[in-house]
Amino acid sequence: MTFNFDPQFILGHLNYWLFVILMLTGLYIVVARGNLLKKIVGLNIFQVAVFMLYISMGKVAGGTAPILTGNPNEVYSNPLPHVLILTAIVVGIATTSLGLALIVRINESYGTIEEDEILELDHQKSQAELDSLAKEASDKS
Amino acid sequence: MMSVVENHAAILVVLLPLLSAPLAMLFGNRHVAYLLSIASSVASFLLAIYLVLLVKDGSVLSYHIGGWAPPLGIEYRIDAANALVLLIVSAMSVAVLPYARTSIKKEIAEKNHALFYACFMLCFTGLMGVTITGDAFNVFVFLEISSLSTYVLVALGAEKDRRALSAAYDYLVLGTIGATFFVIGLGLIYMATGTLNMVDLSERLATMEGNRTVRSAYAFIVIGMGLKLAIYPLHRWLPGAYTYAPSAVSAFLAATATKVAIYVVVRFMFSVFSIQFGFEQDTLKFIFFPFAIIAMFAASFIAVFQVNVKRLLAYSSVAQIGYMLLGIALFSATGLSASLVHLFNHAVTKGALFLAVGAIIYQTGSPMVAHMAGLGKKMPWTSAAIVVGGLSLIGVPGTVGFVSKWVLLNAALEVGLWPVSLMIVLSSLIAVVYVWKLVELLYLAPAAEDSQVTEAPLSLLVPMWGLVLVTIWFGFNADFTVQVSDMAASSLFSGGFGKEAIIMGTEGRP
Numbered sequence: 065m066t067f068n069f070d071p072q073f074i075l076g077h078l079n080y081w082l083f084v085i086l087m088l089t090g091l092y093i094v095v096a097r098g099n100l101l102k103k104i105v106g107l108n109i110f111q112v113a114v115f116m117l118y119i120s121m122g123k124v125a126g127g128t129a130p131i132l133t134g135n136p137n138e139v140y141s142n143p144l145p146h147v148l149i150l151t152a153i154v155v156g157i158a159t160t161s162l163g164l165a166l167i168v169r170i171n172e173s174y175g176t177i178e179e180d181e182i183l184e185l186d187h188q189k190s191q192a193e194l195d196s197l198a199k200e201a202s203d204k205s
Numbered sequence: 206m207m208s209v210v211e212n213h214a215a216i217l218v219v220l221l222p223l224l225s226a227p228l229a230m231l232f233g234n235r236h237v238a239y240l241l242s243i244a245s246s247v248a249s250f251l252l253a254i255y256l257v258l259l260v261k262d263g264s265v266l267s268y269h270i271g272g273w274a275p276p277l278g279i280e281y282r283i284d285a286a287n288a289l290v291l292l293i294v295s296a297m298s299v300a301v302l303p304y305a306r307t308s309i310k311k312e313i314a315e316k317n318h319a320l321f322y323a324c325f326m327l328c329f330t331g332l333m334g335v336t337i338t339g340d341a342f343n344v345f346v347f348l349e350i351s352s353l354s355t356y357v358l359v360a361l362g363a364e365k366d367r368r369a370l371s372a373a374y375d376y377l378v379l380g381t382i383g384a385t386f387f388v389i390g391l392g393l394i395y396m397a398t399g400t401l402n403m404v405d406l407s408e409r410l411a412t413m414e415g416n417r418t419v420r421s422a423y424a425f426i427v428i429g430m431g432l433k434l435a436i437y438p439l440h441r442w443l444p445g446a447y448t449y450a451p452s453a454v455s456a457f458l459a460a461t462a463t464k465v466a467i468y469v470v471v472r473f474m475f476s477v478f479s480i481q482f483g484f485e486q487d488t489l490k491f492i493f494f495p496f497a498i499i500a501m502f503a504a505s506f507i508a509v510f511q512v513n514v515k516r517l518l519a520y521s522s523v524a525q526i527g528y529m530l531l532g533i534a535l536f537s538a539t540g541l542s543a544s545l546v547h548l549f550n551h552a553v554t555k556g557a558l559f560l561a562v563g564a565i566i567y568q569t570g571s572p573m574v575a576h577m578a579g580l581g582k583k584m585p586w587t588s589a590a591i592v593v594g595g596l597s598l599i600g601v602p603g604t605v606g607f608v609s610k611w612v613l614l615n616a617a618l619e620v621g622l623w624p625v626s627l628m629i630v631l632s633s634l635i636a637v638v639y640v641w642k643l644v645e646l647l648y649l650a651p652a653a654e655d656s657q658v659t660e661a662p663l664s665l666l667v668p669m670w671g672l673v674l675v676t677i678w679f680g681f682n683a684d685f686t687v688q689v690s691d692m693a694a695s696s697l698f699s700g701g702f703g704k705e706a707i708i709m710g711t712e713g714r715p
């Protein structure tokens with residue numbers, strides 16, 4: 065396969081380029097940020113990018129909204145991807161709200177929402193467990 | 206009445222648990238919630254048995270939701286492969302719910318019990334729906350129903366240990382990335398083919414091997430589901446989630462969630478995309494195969510050094526997923542059949558082990574391996590269950606683990622890969638180490654002198670021993686499981702999913 069640089073190809077797929085940029089931005093935020101809240105924001109951007117992919121692919125050039133107009137020759141956009149993405153939007157909202165609820169609970173019990181501090185606290189707890197096991201073992205012998 | 210149930214069995218297995226969830230929440234009474242959950246689980250289980258019997262001879266069932274014919278309408282499509290998974294999931298729900306009724310008393314505040322049952326039933330609904338549906342987008346919807354409720358179930362462990370919250374959060378982030386990758390993949394194949402029905406997809410995709418959209422769709426789907434099924438390097442969420450979730454939840458998840466994800470990968474690889482595609486065989490050879498072998502060794506090795514018994518079992522699960530992937534990667538009908546047998550066998554084994562460990566935690570209050578010392582005399586039944594489960598993990602004859610390892614070894618030898626069979630045996634030896642560590646502590650170490658531990662209550666022992674007996678029964682009498690798996694594997698390989706189906710539930714419809 066050869067790759068020919070074609071400006072028309074790039075401009076013609078503007079929506080898809082934006083989808084790729086948004087998706088990677090979101091994914092980068094999820095991976096790179098330590099703040100749990102920012103991770104959720106990243107996750108949201110990541111999911112919204114997918115909505116854009118679906119909505120773009122349903123669009124028919126020059127088509128109207130898929131509603132009955134009385135004109136049998138009306139060109140209309142494909143409604144199915146839009147309906148599918150409604151479901152995905154609902155899933156996205158549920159995920160976000162559950163994530164936020166978890167962050168509230170984490171903040172209540174850890175007193176922080178920074179990932180490295182939580183890891184440090186978890187690590188201390190595991191270490192304390194190991195120490196108490198070692199102490200029990202030495203008490204026995 | 207009977208004919209209505211028979212005609213609509215395919216939808217009822219999903220619908221009954223789905224209805225019981227909001228009802229359990231609305232009643233808000235834990236006893237009513239429990240009764241609703243167990244009743245709908247038992248009903249689903251019986252219907253799943255009915256479906257297995259219908260497809261055991263290799264026929265395919267199709268159910269059109271709302272009477273809308275596919276590919277426009279959503280179709281539920283059942284063959285031997287997903288009937289087997291339906292059976293596993295519903296049987297585990299029936300086994301775990303009575304156990305949960307007792308075990309959550311010490312783990313979850315009483316006012317939240319009804320909500321626990323509601324989440325549990327939603328998770329169950331999602332897993333059943335993912336398995337039974339013949340529509341690709343429907344898989345995503347049910348996957349998210351089960352995943353979202355799973356995150357809540359894991360987080361419920363926070364009343365005992367706050368680390369459940371960070372484990373649930375990690376799972377939420379990784380699970381959502383996985384599901385979103387999956388939905389991107391679906392979008393791309395829809396773009397290439399214009400359909401979402403699995404049978405329709407496979408017909409249209411058959412000639413599209415060179416299409417780059419189809420290739421990237423495949424990559425997104427496999428990686429997305431790979432996150433959900435904890436394929437070796439993507440397993441980071443699994444140990445935390447299984448360790449800190451309430452015992453009953455760990456048992457249910459370990460036995461069902463990853464199994465359903467494996468089923469979805471198999472379904473997409475064999476029934477939606479064609480297994481003849483070069484890029485698909487490359488995935489098996491260069492990704493599944495090496496990572497399966499690494500998982501078998503690395504995860505078992507990590508399990509040996511765990512001090513928390515639930516974490517030990519979680520890592521052992523990652524290793525066992527390796528065996529299932531290895532069977533798929535062998536790229537033969539016997540290999541695939543070995544994977545499916547192991548799917549069933551590992552579900553009952555790990556379910557029994559997590560229930561037994563949960564009973565120990567219920568009685569002693571500690572998940573530490575060291576605190577299991579000397580319990581062999583104080584909790585003889587629970588300890589015996591751990592021994593049987595452990596033997597099955599190793600693959601000792603007389604347990605289901607042996608059947609799995611035997612068919613997997615045969616499959617590896619059949620394709621001429623004897624070094625692989627050697628590796629299967631060697632990695633089982635690592636399992637001997639961590640199982641022996643538990644057995645030694647249970648039976649040979651002295652108990653703490655002031656220990657007042659007694660045997661677990663009957664409500665915990667009965668479900669646990671139910672699964673242990675299944676482990677032994679199918680270890681001696683493997684005809685049923687091997688037969689169904691062989692049937693499922695050969696139908697997956699020959700594209701049997703798309704063949705002429707018996708249409709259910711047309712009676713009384715215009």
